[in-house]
Amino acid sequence: MENLSRRKALSLGVALGLVGVTNPVQAWASTGSAAGTDAGTGPEWIWDDVADPLMVSMLDNGHVPAINTAWASWVNNDDPLPGGLPAEFTAYLRQVNQLPSWADPAKLTRAADFNRRRDMYLFMLYGLGSGIMSTVIPREAKSVYWSAGGAQMQDRAAKTFTFGYDLSQLGAFKPTGQFVVTANKTRVVHAAVRHLLPQSPHWRAVADETVPISAADILVTFHSLGTYVHRKLLDWKIPYPAADQEAFLHSWQVAVHLLGVPYEHIPKTWAAAEKQSAQVLTPILTPSTEGIALAEELLGLTAQIDLGVTRGFLNEFVRYVLSDEVGDWLGLKRDYVSAALVRTAWPAYILFREGLSPVMPGTFYMFDQFVRALGMLFLNKGSSGATTPITIPTGNRAG
Ligand code: HEM
Known part of the structure; x- marks a missing residue:
């Protein structure tokens, strides 16, 4: 726990509504995670076995600009995979571009409907709550700042928000929705960042890890988004029936899975998520x-x-x-x-x-x-009227 006494962490936890017993040893115990079994490896040691090696090859062989061009028109979940991609990349997309078998269509439909009904609160909480909270999650702040997109924050904020926006669309997970594609693009961007950032002397000088964006880091960010918003809606006494709560959690479970986090590490209930959040998010918040x-x-x-x-x-x-x-x-x-x-x-x-x-x-x-x-x-709808496209970076922030 950097810079924070246990008492301070607890008082901050109270303020954020995310309190619990801080015991890092148990933080990632799989009890309460979606599969209910132990994978044997903590998520802080898991990155992305499928997307990471692929993106090393795509970056090192100079394929990324062509991929960015080719996938610009790949938007809807039922769009055919774009042409003009390297065969390896197409094979990867074919493998991952689908909902997991445990996804529950009824819950996802309800989640999309809930997101629509509550979109104003969600925009506000994701934007000003989670968005600013991300700046006091040191690993996230340092990687975002030193990656290529850190130099154009307006663009990046809009793109990151695409994730929440596509998640909140009615039918986000349906064939005509866009969420599965957005999540898959994001997973690939993260894989590229894992190869690029370790080459940045600026990032290496401030990082406390050798490879960024582990599954644990993604779960921390999920708590700063989904778990935080869930807690705030309850604190603000916004009508939020149990079926909506379950559906909202399920949409995040699917989202986190599409980002490459193994099923067994994804919290199964909001209670488990809040407990994990109190253990792995609240104590690490600190300025940088x-x-x-x-x-x-x-x-x-x-x-x-x-x-x-x-x-x-x-x-x-x-x-x-x-x-x-x-x-x-x-x-x-x-x-x-x-x-x-x-x-x-x-x-x-x-x-x-x-x-x-x-x-x-x-x-x-x-x-x-x-x-x-x-x-x-x-x-970013006010001026352009279109969702900002997600593109894979090919370098880091210069300085
Ligand atoms: C890029 C969402 C977790 C660091 C992106 C993008 C999205 C996104 C939508 C693409 C935006 C763009 O093209 O700029 C998410 C979600 C997460 C998550 C929903 C978890 C639930 C993380 C974590 C880290 C991280 C844990 C680091 C610790 C980055 C970086 C980029 C990125 C460095 C690339 C920005 C660039 O283009 O330079 N993320 N992210 N993300 N994300 Fe994440």
């Missing part, structure tokens, strides 16, 4: 030079469009969803008037929006514009 810079870039992006709120309000909203401790780490300047407003008016906004209170708060439209504009910003 790279993370502070990324957070500033991400929050600065929002200043480029009219969210109808000040930067001070934005800072305070981030503090509200992630804790003052995280806000202090990232140097988010205080705005105490906005802080008071967020803490009282946001719960009132939710109550009215959900029909749980007849009283429309005076700030309703301000909050409404804020959540809508954020969704647009991260989706």
